[in-house]
Amino acid sequence: MFSSGQLQFALFFVISFTAIIVWVYRKDSKGHKIHYAGTYKILIGFILAIIALFMIKVFVH
Numbered sequence: 001m002f003s004s005g006q007l008q009f010a011l012f013f014v015i016s017f018t019a020i021i022v023w024v025y026r027k028d029s030k031g032h033k034i035h036y037a038g039t040y041k042i043l044i045g046f047i048l049a050i051i052a053l054f055m056i057k058v059f060v061h
Contacts, residue, residue, distance in 0.1 A: 002010075
């Protein structure tokens with residue numbers, strides 16, 4: 001199905017990609033706390049809106 005070279009490349013790619021993502025996330029985490037403070041309020045609003053739409057559907061139908 002896959003050659004040994006393809007499997008080695010896939011393994012190398014997954015390990016490298018994961019390491020780079022972790023490194024970049026740790027590097028940017030300080031900025032996230034500053035620029036994205038309070039975003040949980042927006043998440044709660046979206047969840048409440050979805051629940052409200054579901055409740056309207058259940059009780060009106």
